[in-house]
Structures are given as C-alpha cells and as structure tokens.
Amino acid sequence: MEATVANVLLTFLAVTAVGIIMLRDLLAAVILLGAYSLIAAGAFVVMDAVDVAFTEAAVGSGISTILFLGALSFTRHDQKPRPNHSWMALFLAVAAGGLLIYGTLDMPYYGSATSAAQTNPGLAVRFLEESGSEVGPPNIVTSVLASYRGYDTLGETMVVFAAGIAVLSILGLKRRRPGENAPLDAPGDKTTTLVVNSSADDGSIASPNEMKRYPRQRHRVLQVVTKLVIPFVLMFGLYVQFHGDYGPGGGFQAGVIFASGFILYGLIFGLQKTRAIMPPSALRILMCLGLLLYCGTGLLTMVLGGNLLDYNVLAHDALHGQHWGIFTVELGVGITVTGVMISLFYNFASKRSL
Amino acid sequence: MNVQIPALLILVPFTAAPLCVLFRHAVASWVIAFCANFFSFFAACVVLSHVRSEGVIRYKVGGWMAPAGIEYYIDTLNAAVLVLVSGISLIVLVYSYHTTKKEVSLSKHHLFYAAWLMCLTGLMGIAITGDAFNVFVFLEVSSLATYMLISFGKDRRALTATFRYLIMGSVGASFILIGIGFLYAATGTLNMIDLAERIPDSESQRAVLVAFSFICIGVMIKAAIFPLHAWLPNAYTYAPTAVTAFLSGTATKVSLYVLLRFFFSIFGFEFSFGQMLLTGVLLPAAIVGFLLMSLVAVFQTDLRRMLAYSSVAQLGYIVAGIALASQAGLTAGIVHIVNHALVKSALFMSVGCIIYQIGHAHRPSFDNLFKRMPFTCIAFIISGFGLIGVPLTVGFISKFALIEASLEQNYWWLAVLILVSSLMALVYVARVAEVMLFRKSRQETPESSGMSEAPMSMLVPMYLLIAIGLYFGINGSATLSLAGEAASQLLSGFTMELSQQ
Amino acid sequence: MEKIAGLYSYWIVVVLMMAGLYIMIARYNLTKKIIGLGLFQTSIFYLYITMGKVAGGTAPILIDGEQPVYSNPVPHVLILTAIVVGVATSAVALALIVRIYEEYGTVEEDEIKAIEAAEPEA
Structure with missing residues (x-):
C-alpha cells in the first residue's frame, strides 16, 4: 500500500518535471517547482521522513518559491525561444543517468530491512537502539x-x-x-x-x-x-x-x-x-x-x-x-x-x- | 599539545565570521579576521609538528566515537594542507588590507572579511574532517563564501563569472552528494575509515563504482582539472585581486586533497588504479591539460587571465604526478601542490600590485613599468622563474621530482612533454618580462615617469611569500621529505595506531 | 520482475535528476537553470529518502513501551542539511540573476556572452 502511494506520487513528480522542462513561462515553471517540492514532501511522509517532509514543504515550496518570485519580478517572465534540443546536454544527462541506473542494479531493493544501511551497527542500529538512553529526545x-x-x-x-x-x-x-x-x-x-x-x-x-x-x-x-x-x-x-x-x-x-x-x-x-x-x-x-x-x-x-x-x-x-x-x-x-x-x-x- | 587544538583551529575563524558582521566596522573586521587567521595558522603548525612526531590525530567531535559521530582524522597530508591554507590566507589577508580599500566599498568591508573567514573555515573544515558527508557540508560553506568573494569584483563580468562558477560548482557538489549517497547505500556508513573497511566487502560493487565516478567528477569540477576547468579563468580574472591570490593558492589545492583522500585512503589504491584504470583516464587529461592550457596562456594579453590558464596547466602537472600512481609520482604531485600554491599566489599578488597602481593588467598597454614599480616587477619575474621551473626555485624542485618519477616508469615521453610545456611557460613569462623591463613609454606623461610603487603593506607580504618560496627552492629536501611521508601514508591507507583523543 | 519492483523508484528518481541536470545545461535562461538546479537537488533528496525506507516501518520517533520497525533516520538527517544547503545556493544564485539583469538588461546566457565579447579586456 505504502509502496503504491509512493509510486503514484513519483508518477506525479515525473509529470511535473516534464511540465517544468517544457514551459516557457518562468512564472509557471516556478509554481510547478513549488508543486514538485510539495509532492516530494508528501512522498517523504509516506516514506517515514516526517522531518524532511516538513522542511521540504516549508523551504522547497515556501521560501524557495518566494525567492524565485522575487527574482522574477525584476527580470523577464518568459524564456526566449531557442532551439529546443541541446544534443550535448542530452548526451551528458543520458550518460550520467545511465551510469546511475547501472549503479542501482545491485543496490538493496526499496524498503529492504536487511540492506547495509539498515543493519550497520555503527550508525542506523546504534541510533535506533541507543539514542533514547544516550541522548534522550x-x-x-x-x-x-x-x-x-x-x-x-x-x-x-x-x-x-x-x-x-x-x-x-x-x-x-x-x-x-x-x-x-x-x-x-x-x-x-x-x-x-x-x-x-x-x-x-x-x-x-x-x-x-x-x-x-x-x-x-x-x-x-x-x-x-x-x-x-x-x-x-x-x-x-x-x-x-x-x-x-x-x-x-x-x-x-x-x-x-x-x-x-x-x-x-x-x-x-x-x-x-x-x-x-x-x-x-x-x-x-x-x-x-x-x-x-x-x-x-x-x-x-x-x-x-x-x-x-x-x-x-x-x-x-x-x-x-x-x-x-x-x-x-x-x-x-x-x-x-x-x-x-x-x-x-x-x-x-x-x-x-x- | 592541547587536545582541543584541532577543534579550535576550525572554531576560532568560524566564530570570528559572525563577529565581523556584528561589529560592522571596516578596520575592526580586518583585525578580527587577522587575529583569527593568525591563531589558525599557529594551531595548524602545532598540529603538523605533533602529527609528524607522534602520529595521526583522531578527534571525536561531540565526544561520540566514530562512526556514530563525526571525527577529525589528521595525518601528515592534511596537516600540511591546513598549514598551507591558513598560511597563504594569512599572508594574503595582510596584503588585502589596501587592495580591499580600493576595490570594495567601505560599507561592505565587514561582509568581505566575514566571507573570507568563512571561506577559510570551509577549506580547513574540508581538510581536517574524517567524515565523507562532512566534506560536503564544509565544501558548501567554502563554495558559498567563494561565490560571495568573487562577486565583489568591480567589473560587471564578475557577476557572470560568479554565476557560471555557481552553476558548475553546484553540479559538482550535487555529484558529490549523489556519490556519498550511493556509498551510504552500499556500506551503511559515512566515516572515511569505516568506508575504507567496508567498501571491499560491500554487496553492491556497482553502486560503489558509480559512487567513485560521481565523486571523482564532482571533485574534479571543484579542483578545475582539465577539461572541467571552464569556471576558473573568468572567476580568477574578475575577482578582487586579493581574492584571486587567496583562492589560487588554496581552493583548488584543497579540492585536490579531497581527490587524493578519496582515491587512496577511502577507495584504496587497488580499487582506484587497479580496477578503475584511473591512470588511463587521468594521465591523458593531465597531459592535454598542461600542454593546451600553457599554449592558451601564451596568447593571453590580460595578466590575470594568463595566470589563470597557467594555473589549470600547473594543476595538470599535479594530476600527472597522481596518475603515475607510484610513491615518486605521488610525492611529486603533493610537493607541487605546495610549491605551486606559493608561486601562483605570489604571482597574483604582484599582478594585484600592478592593478592597484595602474588600474589594469593589460600587457600591451604597460609602459615604463620597471621604472615605476621596480619591486613589483622583480617579484613577478622571480615568481615567474618559479613557474617555469628555473633551478633554485620551488618550481624546479617539483618539476624535477615529476620528471624523475616519470623516468622511473620509463615514461620518457612524459618527461619531454613536461619540458615542452615548461618552454611555453618560459614564453609567456618572458613576454611579460620583456614588456616590463624594456618597453619605454611612448609619450612622456607626468604619471608615467617617476616611481609609484605599491604600498609596503602589499610589498612585504608578497616578498615574504617569495622568500618562503626561495627557501624551499634552495632547501628542497624539507618539502620533499614531508610530501614523501604524506605519499607513503596515502599509499598504505588509513593508519590505526594513533594517539587517540 | 522482483528487481523491477524493487528498483523502480530509484530509476524514476534518476530520470528526474537527469531532467534537472538537462535543464541546467541546455537552457539559456539563467533563472531556468536555477529552476533546473532545484529539480535536480529535490530529486537527489528523494533518492536518499528512498534508501532509508524500511517496508512496514514507521517514522523514527521513539514510542514508549513499543518496539515498532523504524525507518532509517540517517538519510533524513543528511537530507535536512542538504535541503538547507540547496535553498542557500538558490538564494545566492537568484540574487546574482537580479544583479546581472540590472547590469546587462538580459538573463539569457547567449545574449550576455555577446555583450561580453564586445567589451574590451579587463
């Protein structure tokens, strides 16, 4: 259930990202970026990162959007039309993305409880088990x-x-x-x-x-x-x-x-x-x-x-x-x-x- | 040595930065910055001598044992980097007193020195830490401060130069962040020593490999290694003169340190150079870098731009030394980090003097320069010898070491290429020297005759740096033995026996 | 199949990151570049948080007398820091854009380059 919700939100994020790439109107792109942050914050809640969600909502879709609007009010609202593709940029992004996807192939699966990160006694396990008695909150x-x-x-x-x-x-x-x-x-x-x-x-x-x-x-x-x-x-x-x-x-x-x-x-x-x-x-x-x-x-x-x-x-x-x-x-x-x-x-x- | 010195080394300039902003007084903020920087330099020297006599220092920040907490891990290499960074910053800070008055509006001086201190703190914070994520945090501290320092430049092109640096720097930082994330997923830890232990056993070797690539690219952008150097020439050309002298000796050098730390200590020699065939990637980049960039430097008419391209070329020598992946090569690389920092900062300082008095550094429009600013011209020429690698200068020590290291592996062609590139350095330095010494003024104007040397507070720090350079040029064994020690420590991985604190 | 289900979210996030990177490199408008940076960074945050999720877990806030499965707090801490760094960078970048527009009258990269090319050396 959780995974489904997260994946649905992820799909929303993808749609928003396409919108941000396509839009010429910077004002709209900024608002979409705010929406993107907000959706991401929602997904963070689903993934149990409540503190991060809180911050992302306050910063990503709050403060950040205000700053963008502030800057836009001085400059132009639209980006000038240009040839839509930059093959060089596309190549770099695809190469980097391909490399990253290759790197994920042997990563622990989503939600795995036995991954290196979850089971390291020095960090995650220590924090979960000892922080209450060592630090308190x-x-x-x-x-x-x-x-x-x-x-x-x-x-x-x-x-x-x-x-x-x-x-x-x-x-x-x-x-x-x-x-x-x-x-x-x-x-x-x-x-x-x-x-x-x-x-x-x-x-x-x-x-x-x-x-x-x-x-x-x-x-x-x-x-x-x-x-x-x-x-x-x-x-x-x-x-x-x-x-x-x-x-x-x-x-x-x-x-x-x-x-x-x-x-x-x-x-x-x-x-x-x-x-x-x-x-x-x-x-x-x-x-x-x-x-x-x-x-x-x-x-x-x-x-x-x-x-x-x-x-x-x-x-x-x-x-x-x-x-x-x-x-x-x-x-x-x-x-x-x-x-x-x-x-x-x-x-x-x-x-x-x- | 007091056990708290490593922490104070960072905390003192850290605390001084908000104090500068709080007092909002131009001279007071300079004094605060100077005192804090002096303390850091002194502390760094203490740490270096302690590390060399007693071994590695590990300091538990927050009292938490690593890997749960963050720790400082200080061996010879980063102790030396700390001394280098704080020392150059201190000397240039003295020098900056006058240039800043001229280049930055008085109402912003407190912000300028606060940014300077933050940049220093960030750079030293990167160098001292033993935690991978902490490197990212302090990298961002220094980056933001650097953006701010460059944007103080008077020319409006400083703004676009800063923006370009910001874009490239953010991409670099994001890549490092991705890399650290993948490392964390693969090993579950962030502490450098712990990482080094866990990487070989990780079940996600592909993730480790990707992490390696992304961290590499990210740090190489920050270090302005060819071909990822595009931000550097404009940033160095349009920043305030003191800032250029400061950054050229510190920022890229600290990034190189990070590269060394990741290559050798964390991923390990076997992984970086055995499995990843790093030599095959780095060496060609380094060679094309120092040849091409030296050539580009020959055709520059603006002195600062010329020196900026020459910086990228010199970074190529350092990378070549690292790419040789031998004790000798690594020693040469490390020694050149120190030597080039000394030489290039001095050069940028002398150009700064010219800009201070004449208002520009455009070679074709100099006239009668030697008559007007003899000390500055001599300083430029001596440091220029260092850049070329004339005997008795520091440049000679490191180039000789590099050539020796390449001959050791029978790379005679590399030695030849280094000599070719040095000849190009000779050309671009000579072109400036010729104009300085021999071009007479075309028309006698009142301001083109008579001495108009830069103030003493600029000349003295500049000559101090040159004197240090000459000392290490004549007594090359001091830096070489230090670098050799650092290199052998790097090649043997993290040391465990230490004076735990 | 299990692999696809287990790694699906990573892949989408990677694509999103690269969308941000693409905007940063390909677009001429400086503001758009910073929007791309925001997209890029937010996606990296997502990547980290994904790594910390434990199936059936709950937020890492201790509950008295219970022993539920908690998600990993470490990525959360790191990303809290990274979010702050991200907004700080954007703020500085936007301030620069405002000043660039004041000085050059445009925020299109190629137009700025054309103006700069016409200027004499510093």
Missing part, C-alpha cells in the same frame, strides 16, 4: 542532527548565514543608480504581488504591463485575515522550535515558519510597516547571534573539559547535559534561520541595505 532525527552529527549542523547553520550575508552584499548596499532610495512602497498599499509593486515605485524596473497586471488596491479581507493568522503562525513556530525533541520539527523548520509570519505581514501590509516592526539592523544582529550561540555552546563544552559540542559536560548528568545542549543549539539555529530568511525577503523585496 524521542525524535531520533533530532538526536542525530543536534548531537551525534551536531558538527554537520554547525556547518549547515554557517551555510545559511553565508547565504544571508551573500545576498545582502550582492543585492544590498551598492546601488547602481544612486538617489533612488526613496521609500519604495506606500504603507498599506501592498497586494499579494510581492515585490512587483515596490520596484514599480522606482519607475524603472517594472514595466507598465506589470503595473496593469497587478493593480494597486487595498485588500481588506486579506489584511484582516492576515492579522488573525499571524499570531497562530508565530505560535506554531515556537511550538515547532521547542517541541522538536518530541515530534517532527526543530530549529530550522521553526525559523522558517517564524520568518514566514513576518514575510506574510510584509506581503500584505508593505515593507515599510514590516521594517518598523523588525528593523534590518535587528535582523543582522539576530543572524549573528544565533550562530554565535551555537559556537558559544561549542566553546563552553570545551571550556568545561569536553570535546567540541560534547554536551555531556554541560550538566552533572549526561542526559541533562544533552538536553541543554540540544536546546541551545536548536535555538541558535532557529534564530539564525529566522534572521536570514526575513533578511532574504527584505533584500529581494526592496534591494535596499540592512
């Missing part, structure tokens, strides 16, 4: 992510941070046309068109066409609904942050959800109002603070006589230490991710400096 993914492989997560947090400041340096600060820093959007004047309107205020980037397509009008219903929804979004973010030990979730997902609350507000009420609530300089501090919290935990464990990120030394009892360690580390991730995601949104929405 019922959610094994959290244990592995934050403790056994906490160092990977440290690197991952830095990748997020790097993306945040990279976008800041590429889009922010330096302006090609100085003197254009006039307020980009009138308060309360935003519709769901993301950044299109804001760039239209510049008078140069958005074409008159786009202006026509997205008339500036007040959306009372949206505004009211948003105000109702946002508290719940933020609360859910907190829940995911602090409940990640017990169920799917954790710092990363929580950060994305928390940020999405602000992004939603920005979309409906305009960037200026959002900036008043969450000023860009606060974001910069948040970004750094989260990462420093993570590094600080690492330093603290070393000061207390353990190895890097060995949480056992944080309290008298090893399990308590692990608990505290995972808590602070996840909090660090959550803070950095929140800061970076909102900052990304600001940058794409306004291209103005922090």
Whole structure:
C-alpha cells in the first residue's frame, strides 16, 4: 500500500518535471517547482521522513518559491525561444543517468530491512537502539542532527548565514543608480504581488504591463485575515522550535515558519510597516547571534573539559547535559534561520541595505 | 599539545565570521579576521609538528566515537594542507588590507572579511574532517563564501563569472552528494575509515563504482582539472585581486586533497588504479591539460587571465604526478601542490600590485613599468622563474621530482612533454618580462615617469611569500621529505595506531 | 520482475535528476537553470529518502513501551542539511540573476556572452 502511494506520487513528480522542462513561462515553471517540492514532501511522509517532509514543504515550496518570485519580478517572465534540443546536454544527462541506473542494479531493493544501511551497527542500529538512553529526545532525527552529527549542523547553520550575508552584499548596499532610495512602497498599499509593486515605485524596473497586471488596491479581507493568522503562525513556530525533541520539527523548520509570519505581514501590509516592526539592523544582529550561540555552546563544552559540542559536560548528568545542549543549539539555529530568511525577503523585496 | 587544538583551529575563524558582521566596522573586521587567521595558522603548525612526531590525530567531535559521530582524522597530508591554507590566507589577508580599500566599498568591508573567514573555515573544515558527508557540508560553506568573494569584483563580468562558477560548482557538489549517497547505500556508513573497511566487502560493487565516478567528477569540477576547468579563468580574472591570490593558492589545492583522500585512503589504491584504470583516464587529461592550457596562456594579453590558464596547466602537472600512481609520482604531485600554491599566489599578488597602481593588467598597454614599480616587477619575474621551473626555485624542485618519477616508469615521453610545456611557460613569462623591463613609454606623461610603487603593506607580504618560496627552492629536501611521508601514508591507507583523543 | 519492483523508484528518481541536470545545461535562461538546479537537488533528496525506507516501518520517533520497525533516520538527517544547503545556493544564485539583469538588461546566457565579447579586456 505504502509502496503504491509512493509510486503514484513519483508518477506525479515525473509529470511535473516534464511540465517544468517544457514551459516557457518562468512564472509557471516556478509554481510547478513549488508543486514538485510539495509532492516530494508528501512522498517523504509516506516514506517515514516526517522531518524532511516538513522542511521540504516549508523551504522547497515556501521560501524557495518566494525567492524565485522575487527574482522574477525584476527580470523577464518568459524564456526566449531557442532551439529546443541541446544534443550535448542530452548526451551528458543520458550518460550520467545511465551510469546511475547501472549503479542501482545491485543496490538493496526499496524498503529492504536487511540492506547495509539498515543493519550497520555503527550508525542506523546504534541510533535506533541507543539514542533514547544516550541522548534522550524521542525524535531520533533530532538526536542525530543536534548531537551525534551536531558538527554537520554547525556547518549547515554557517551555510545559511553565508547565504544571508551573500545576498545582502550582492543585492544590498551598492546601488547602481544612486538617489533612488526613496521609500519604495506606500504603507498599506501592498497586494499579494510581492515585490512587483515596490520596484514599480522606482519607475524603472517594472514595466507598465506589470503595473496593469497587478493593480494597486487595498485588500481588506486579506489584511484582516492576515492579522488573525499571524499570531497562530508565530505560535506554531515556537511550538515547532521547542517541541522538536518530541515530534517532527526543530530549529530550522521553526525559523522558517517564524520568518514566514513576518514575510506574510510584509506581503500584505508593505515593507515599510514590516521594517518598523523588525528593523534590518535587528535582523543582522539576530543572524549573528544565533550562530554565535551555537559556537558559544561549542566553546563552553570545551571550556568545561569536553570535546567540541560534547554536551555531556554541560550538566552533572549526561542526559541533562544533552538536553541543554540540544536546546541551545536548536535555538541558535532557529534564530539564525529566522534572521536570514526575513533578511532574504527584505533584500529581494526592496534591494535596499540592512 | 592541547587536545582541543584541532577543534579550535576550525572554531576560532568560524566564530570570528559572525563577529565581523556584528561589529560592522571596516578596520575592526580586518583585525578580527587577522587575529583569527593568525591563531589558525599557529594551531595548524602545532598540529603538523605533533602529527609528524607522534602520529595521526583522531578527534571525536561531540565526544561520540566514530562512526556514530563525526571525527577529525589528521595525518601528515592534511596537516600540511591546513598549514598551507591558513598560511597563504594569512599572508594574503595582510596584503588585502589596501587592495580591499580600493576595490570594495567601505560599507561592505565587514561582509568581505566575514566571507573570507568563512571561506577559510570551509577549506580547513574540508581538510581536517574524517567524515565523507562532512566534506560536503564544509565544501558548501567554502563554495558559498567563494561565490560571495568573487562577486565583489568591480567589473560587471564578475557577476557572470560568479554565476557560471555557481552553476558548475553546484553540479559538482550535487555529484558529490549523489556519490556519498550511493556509498551510504552500499556500506551503511559515512566515516572515511569505516568506508575504507567496508567498501571491499560491500554487496553492491556497482553502486560503489558509480559512487567513485560521481565523486571523482564532482571533485574534479571543484579542483578545475582539465577539461572541467571552464569556471576558473573568468572567476580568477574578475575577482578582487586579493581574492584571486587567496583562492589560487588554496581552493583548488584543497579540492585536490579531497581527490587524493578519496582515491587512496577511502577507495584504496587497488580499487582506484587497479580496477578503475584511473591512470588511463587521468594521465591523458593531465597531459592535454598542461600542454593546451600553457599554449592558451601564451596568447593571453590580460595578466590575470594568463595566470589563470597557467594555473589549470600547473594543476595538470599535479594530476600527472597522481596518475603515475607510484610513491615518486605521488610525492611529486603533493610537493607541487605546495610549491605551486606559493608561486601562483605570489604571482597574483604582484599582478594585484600592478592593478592597484595602474588600474589594469593589460600587457600591451604597460609602459615604463620597471621604472615605476621596480619591486613589483622583480617579484613577478622571480615568481615567474618559479613557474617555469628555473633551478633554485620551488618550481624546479617539483618539476624535477615529476620528471624523475616519470623516468622511473620509463615514461620518457612524459618527461619531454613536461619540458615542452615548461618552454611555453618560459614564453609567456618572458613576454611579460620583456614588456616590463624594456618597453619605454611612448609619450612622456607626468604619471608615467617617476616611481609609484605599491604600498609596503602589499610589498612585504608578497616578498615574504617569495622568500618562503626561495627557501624551499634552495632547501628542497624539507618539502620533499614531508610530501614523501604524506605519499607513503596515502599509499598504505588509513593508519590505526594513533594517539587517540 | 522482483528487481523491477524493487528498483523502480530509484530509476524514476534518476530520470528526474537527469531532467534537472538537462535543464541546467541546455537552457539559456539563467533563472531556468536555477529552476533546473532545484529539480535536480529535490530529486537527489528523494533518492536518499528512498534508501532509508524500511517496508512496514514507521517514522523514527521513539514510542514508549513499543518496539515498532523504524525507518532509517540517517538519510533524513543528511537530507535536512542538504535541503538547507540547496535553498542557500538558490538564494545566492537568484540574487546574482537580479544583479546581472540590472547590469546587462538580459538573463539569457547567449545574449550576455555577446555583450561580453564586445567589451574590451579587463
């Protein structure tokens, strides 16, 4: 049954992929990519990867789509017609794909419980059997992510941070046309068109066409609904942050959800109002603070006589230490991710400096 | 040695990066970067001397025994890479103080140095780790930081160069990810030592083979090995000058290290060169690479582009050494990793000085250069000798070792081809030297007469690097014995007897 | 037959990955390339998750007093990291696209190349 559902979803994915290849309209392709991520997230649930599904849904079909739309609102929406085939590319893809399929021929079958990966006493079996007594949290993914492989997560947090400041340096600060820093959007004047309107205020980037397509009008219903929804979004973010030990979730997902609350507000009420609530300089501090919290935990464990990120030394009892360690580390991730995601949104929405 | 030094080596620059962004002050961020980098360099030297005297270091991150946790595995090779990367970064960082002021807008300096630190952390993180997936994570840290550093270039072509690098780099990283996935499916582990033990017994040998191919291709893209080098020339040409000097000495070298680690330690010599016939693939690529790219370099008029193509050619020598698959060949390859890093960084630094003063590095429009910037010109010419392989320079040591290694296997034709390629290097260096020394200005303008040398803070680090190069050129046995040690460790696989921590 | 049933999902995923790779190489539009990258990476995530699935298993969250079959948590952890890396790369790429469009007025690779070819050496 499970396998059937997964295979049906896989077929959907294939259809979506064909759509993405064929479509000339980039806007449609982006939306399809979001759908692709969402379907994949569904399949991940079927395959028991609830944490991954959560993240893929939040990131792949949420944040990622918003970023794409942000970029598209500056550039053209359609790719120019070109000869449809590139034999070289086709050859490379077929060769690589053929090699991969050859490699799968003696791989363990789907769902096999006796494969090398499932039976390795050093990793999978150890995590399943010992993590409860060694680390504590019922959610094994959290244990592995934050403790056994906490160092990977440290690197991952830095990748997020790097993306945040990279976008800041590429889009922010330096302006090609100085003197254009006039307020980009009138308060309360935003519709769901993301950044299109804001760039239209510049008078140069958005074409008159786009202006026509997205008339500036007040959306009372949206505004009211948003105000109702946002508290719940933020609360859910907190829940995911602090409940990640017990169920799917954790710092990363929580950060994305928390940020999405602000992004939603920005979309409906305009960037200026959002900036008043969450000023860009606060974001910069948040970004750094989260990462420093993570590094600080690492330093603290070393000061207390353990190895890097060995949480056992944080309290008298090893399990308590692990608990505290995972808590602070996840909090660090959550803070950095929140800061970076909102900052990304600001940058794409306004291209103005922090 | 304090047992925590390997961890601090990574954590200190790691922590310094957000601090730079937090303080948002141009000079303060440079100072933070310098201090952190200095610490890393110092720690790397301590680690290297410890590894050479007491043997391999294994450090359990998180206190978890591998393979459940991630560990550092440090032997002579990666300790040497750590010293090389942090050392070159430190020297170029001093040099970058002035160039950055000129090339990057003041309000972005904190971001620039934060990116620099992240790049350094990423590169050292790749070199120090003993976990295959962790390599991917830190590869991405360094890649994102590198994209950011290149995009600081003033020319708008820096943007497209970055984008192209990003596309190729992401394909490379994705290939590595696929390869690690297949390895995991075949063996159920991610730890390098554990992988090395389990690969021969795996029931999925085809998956292992595919994993090998994909990791190979992925890393070779990152290392810019011919014919997968397309991103490199533009990236090196349009990046800020200090960034080019930094990357040319570190980024591709670390990728080569990863290649060595996977070829020899993880998959093993037997698998890579026996079963996979790697010599048959690598050697032709290397030879075509160093011949063709040297030839292309001869016809470049922009100095940085010329040096970039020459970098791809020099990488060809290293790959040729590896492809010989012998102790001598491997030693030559490793020694050339170090030597080429020293020479090429110094060369890019001298070109950076020219750009700093004149604003471009377009050979045909130089005039009276020697009179205006004598120290820079001398630096370029000395380092250029290193590139060609003139005796008493580092280039001579490694080329001699390489030729010896190829003669050892009776590949006399390879020795001849290396000499031919060196002659081409002579041509392109000489063309620049000729313009520098002998071309007089066509018309006397006020700015074309009189000295206008680059500031001391640029000259001193450059000459320091050249001095190090000369030292290792005259005393070649120091680097050769180090490389020989690393090569024999690689050929014998992972060492188990160690000072466990 | 058993082989086909057991490996079917791998094969489809491989085809999807290659669809993404094809878009990245073949399409001239820079945004489309990044869409291809997204497709490529999401498919790699799928590949990993497929490897961790155990038939009849459940999500790797411990339940008190029971001993169910759990799916393998290791690929989940790795992919959580990889997803983050993927979105970070896309964000940087999109920022570059915006700037490229500002500077060149186009995001078509061949048009950019034509403009660059006309420029003098740096």
